[in-house]
Structure formats: C-alpha cells, structure tokens
Amino acid sequence: MRGRASRVTVIAAAVTVVMASVTSCSSSFGMPRGSTEQGEEIFDLWQIFFWAGIAVAVLVYGLIAWSLIRYRRRRRESDADLGLQFHANVPLEIIYTAIPVVIVIVLFTLSFGTEDRASSVSPTPDVVLRAEAFSWGWRFGFPDEGVEVVSEPSAEGVPGPEILLPLGRTTRIELTSNDVVHAFWVADFLYKRDAIPGRVNVFDVTPTEMGTYHGVCSEFCGIHHAYMTFTVRVVDQSEFDTWIARGAAAA
Numbered sequence: 001m002r003g004r005a006s007r008v009t010v011i012a013a014a015v016t017v018v019m020a021s022v023t024s025c026s027s028s029f030g031m032p033r034g035s036t037e038q039g040e041e042i043f044d045l046w047q048i049f050f051w052a053g054i055a056v057a058v059l060v061y062g063l064i065a066w067s068l069i070r071y072r073r074r075r076r077e078s079d080a081d082l083g084l085q086f087h088a089n090v091p092l093e094i095i096y097t098a099i100p101v102v103i104v105i106v107l108f109t110l111s112f113g114t115e116d117r118a119s120s121v122s123p124t125p126d127v128v129l130r131a132e133a134f135s136w137g138w139r140f141g142f143p144d145e146g147v148e149v150v151s152e153p154s155a156e157g158v159p160g161p162e163i164l165l166p167l168g169r170t171t172r173i174e175l176t177s178n179d180v181v182h183a184f185w186v187a188d189f190l191y192k193r194d195a196i197p198g199r200v201n202v203f204d205v206t207p208t209e210m211g212t213y214h215g216v217c218s219e220f221c222g223i224h225h226a227y228m229t230f231t232v233r234v235v236d237q238s239e240f241d242t243w244i245a246r247g248a249a250a251a
Ligand SMILES: [Cu+2]
Pocket: 182, 183, 217, 218, 219, 220, 221, 222, 225, 226, 228
C-alpha cells in the first residue's frame, strides 16, 4: 500500500513538473513566436494544432485511465462476474470515426489558409533580395541598390555573411542555387524554402521585431554544409539605408 502511494506521489509530481515547465511564463509551449508577419501566421496555426493535440490526448488517455480503473479485475472476482459482453456499438463507432474526420478537415482548412497567406508575395515589395546558395556559402544581392554580400570560403570558425533587413518592410526573397539543392532557413522566421538550381523560389518576409537572427542551410549539401551559416539583422529603415549606402559593409 505504501509502495503504491509513493508511486502515485512520484507520478503526480512528475506530471506537475512537466505541466509547469510546458506552460511556464507563456502559452506558447516554448515555441518561437515568429519574428515576421508570415512567421506569426504559422505560430498561430501551430498553437491551434498544439491545443487540438492536448484535447485529444486528454480525452484518449483519460478514457484509457478510466477504463483501466473502473473495469479492473477486483479481488475475489471470478470469470463469471465479467460484465455484459457485447460486440459492436454502431452509434459509438460513428461518433469516434466522425470526430477525427472533422478534426482533420478543420486543421487541413486552417493549414491551407495559413500557407496561402504566409506564402503570398506582394506585387510591390519594399526591398528585393536575391539569395543564391552555393557549395558552401551564400551570395546575397540587393539588385535595386546594386549591393552584394558574399560568403568567405566556408570553414570552421569562418563567420557567415551578414545582411540587414528593414523592420516592418516587406522584403521579397528570390532564392536559387547555382549547384546542388540547399535550403534557406532562419529558425525565428518559422519559414524555410529550398534553394534549387535552375529554379527561383520567391517568398516575402516582413520582419516585426528588431534583432539578430541566425540562418543556416537546412538541406544537407556536402562536406561544409554545417558551415553554411548566415546572419540576418533586422534594423530600422535609416540604419538599413546607411548600410546600403556604405555598400553593405559591416558597421
Ligand atoms: Cu547545406
């Protein structure tokens, strides 16, 4: 009896710790909130998925726990004491088939709308950024301003290139590769696209928070893939203009 009580205490404590750490400080469950308008759309969608997952888990594990406890075999119970045995329950089966189908339809519809908004491109972007990936680095160009930033040869300890983007302005990124498939990923933007040779992938980013963001190639592309990093610094318009006027040289 004592052993059982202490087991229950340990489980209750573990559940409390997990729930406290998961929900601590914010309701974002530790997810980055997305530092662009497009990323915020994706963050909102993930929140809905997360809550839907929690609701389903509570229902499923709750029913399992209830069944285990309510219908456990009791002491001095014989096989003859088994409750009513039956096969199939059509209304119940219709309900537990229909609910997941409805959940999938709702999540699919929401995902479709979010993807549409996060991937939509403005016909009149404020800035155009050409990003060309190569083995193993990046060539970032601002064609309208005639400015370019190119990686040093990648190796351990060599910092990747740094580019600036203006806060609250829409930057159209035209992404391609000049050799194999790479991918452009800034984790805080909650958005990632492949850089494919012979093809230009176009997407917009509209930063909503100043900051320094780490970018990487997220498609394994060869021996120096791990060093294919870059930095995106989101600054106000005047700092961006100064940086462009200086030919994108580091301050
Ligand atoms: Cu790579």
